[in-house]
Amino acid sequence: MKIRLILLLLVCFSSISFAKITTRFPSSFDDNHLPSDLASKGKELLSYETHYYTQILDHFNYNPQSYQTFQQRYLLNDKYWGGSKKNAPIFVYTGNEGNIEWFTQNTGFMFEIAPHFNALLVFIEHRFYGKSIPYGKNKETAYSNKSTLGYLSSTQALADYATLIIDLKNNLTATDSPVVVFGGSYGGMLAAWFRLKYPHVTIGALASSAPILNFGNITSPYSFNNIITQDFKGESENCYKVIKGIWKQIEDTAKTTGGLEKLRKSFRICKNYISQGSLQNWLSTAFVYTAMTDYPTPSNFLNPLPPYPVKEMCKAIDDPKTGNDMFEKVYGAANIYYNYTGNATCFNLNDHSDRHGLGGWTWQACTEMVMPTDGNNNESIFPVSEWDYNERARFCQSNFGIKPRPDWVTTEFGGNNIERVLKKFGSNIIFFNGLKDPWSGGGVLKDISKSVVAIIAKEGAHHVDLRWSSKEDPEWLRQVR
């Protein structure tokens, strides 16, 4: 059996087999759900003005189409800024694949440190996301085909940031104010790359949970799921075994008469739709994202989560009350992720809505962001499977009529032998990784030079360092910050 992880909401599910495409970054945070004790702090500190910059569509060629412009959104907070005369610094968040307001709201770290540095805060939205949509902000047009989507790329985004920052500094007559870039996840990759490619625009980068090495064959394609496996195994051996065993049980049950209906009831799936694959996918999504966001304090990804949610999931699985009912145990775990508030009455597997506007990532995964993460070896908590580039290529062909360029990221940004390359080149980059984060396997985990350094949190999850601080934060997290 081979389970296919589809973590792309845009994928058209088939009821038999699932296209294994790419794992999304957990990039969307819901502003209505600032964690309990942080809410007041967030509400006090979180403020920004919205601005727009007229951005060029293509920086790298001179076709007539490339001269088209669009309005790029950026958010500004100058409450703490020491001003241009004092050459006070500018902290820039290099936006990732979603609405910039979410990232802003979720990057409390920048708001919390700004007063200490008298820093101006700028959060720039990535082209094709949020409100920074080319073609007259018409998302339908922008996302309609490969000709329009063609301009959604990381190099264009970096050039956008350079152009916007230079212009902003000119307007503020702050050309001598140093710029430091921050980013988490894909935004962290952009921050690191921005420092490497535009050292004349930024003096340093904090790249949090940035898997810049999860390309080509630099990082093992088993790494991602191995870390998830370890996250659950670390909580309890039984928890790991139950989850590892569930896939075959689902498969076997699905084959029996009335089996799908049994599964539907066991997992409280709504009546409208169920299939073996969609159920397996729904479950694996819960495990993957919970592992990524295994934060020590309450959090919000697509859904609200308690502190240490992996531990909570394993508690549910290990609960003696559920005896030998594996479905009930795993349902209990999934319920932590999908229904922590307890409001859900049933779960809709047919809901492929993209309410956080992350759809562009499918395109990016089909062009340059070919990150091999889907391998599962014998020990994996998920069924054994191999990373298969051709599967990706077929999906991209059928979905967009496009051929990925899997070698582009390593060609443009490097990654192979990064220690040798950056030992005497580049400076002022901090790579943060939490080792519980499945993406950490593709991160920079060792100091490369005196100023290209790695900060590691053994207990940390995906860009935990950028979150709002909390009284409940454990000591290791305080130290990281």
Next chain:
Amino acid sequence: MKIRLILLLLVCFSSISFAKITTRFPSSFDDNHLPSDLASKGKELLSYETHYYTQILDHFNYNPQSYQTFQQRYLLNDKYWGGSKKNAPIFVYTGNEGNIEWFTQNTGFMFEIAPHFNALLVFIEHRFYGKSIPYGKNKETAYSNKSTLGYLSSTQALADYATLIIDLKNNLTATDSPVVVFGGSYGGMLAAWFRLKYPHVTIGALASSAPILNFGNITSPYSFNNIITQDFKGESENCYKVIKGIWKQIEDTAKTTGGLEKLRKSFRICKNYISQGSLQNWLSTAFVYTAMTDYPTPSNFLNPLPPYPVKEMCKAIDDPKTGNDMFEKVYGAANIYYNYTGNATCFNLNDHSDRHGLGGWTWQACTEMVMPTDGNNNESIFPVSEWDYNERARFCQSNFGIKPRPDWVTTEFGGNNIERVLKKFGSNIIFFNGLKDPWSGGGVLKDISKSVVAIIAKEGAHHVDLRWSSKEDPEWLRQVR
């Protein structure tokens, strides 16, 4: 009076006023004219195989058009290579705006040092030049309009080099062989930028006569002509004064009845065509390019030149035999540049042929290579004039229907505060400049760090260090090498 320097052969001359566009790099060397005593050395060492690589048309977007490919030419010499098992180095010339064979033939330095390093030599042709023409090698199509020419840009060229080098190393199973890039003039700019942008592909760069600071307002627009002024003034004050005075004399004479005919005869211009502007342009071209290529040994630019041609020009001007006949004196100087072989019977001002295939530079000067070099202050050997961006913009609008992006090069590659930016960023770049070269004003003339260094030759001209060595080379040149 304002003389307009048009050094672009493609410019449509008007008989009244001249569009002042841009100064070309002296990039084309004629393979039939290897300097006397070098010819045998060159013939012995100069050998290469021609290869083609299937290159993508646009690296930075994913439009269907960007997936088009073209055949990119590169020349290979593996005579001296120590091989991949020994990780022997690879020396790559990053081709500039012309036929790669010319650059190869003119870059004797690489052939001469290759045996000492057991280096593989690779000379890559720049897209849209030589035989590396997109659209099925159909130059007429490729150069027909802004939609096709749009893909001619420096960033695309750098990405071409990265892609080709990585592929070549894979094919040679030489992924661990260090790559060093070399380039002169625009090719030197590309070499420096390549090290900065692709440190994972090259460990170091020799950027010879690379005016990477001749953008924006980093370098004074008077610098270029000030250096030419100094070159002639340094030979003789009288020489400088005669040339400085000639422009007005030509203007005054042109206004008189029969004046143009008098000028035509004085300067041995063919009967087909003369105008005041075309004559002034023809003369200034001679002074500009002679200053650029004021080499200590015989050379070839568009025409063969003697050693120290500026000195020769001034000798002609200072020659007492011509008494007070300023036209005859300046004609004598021009004759050094245009007719050193003595074969010409008259000079054709109407010859706008582009026999070295450099026409693409006009496009590059109209898009990103906006290098302000045309200012002339009171001391200038040329008539006083101001650098005028709007004039460039108008020319580009009327010639290509395109708007330049004058800020792009500094946005993408930096240049402002380069010492501060690169002091602790980047490594392994040698900037060579000869101070007689008018482009040296836009070069990096000071060491920036321990391994980002400047080599200066007070007596040197445009990338003199890359030329074939000669028994006649002066001591300073031997030391530079």
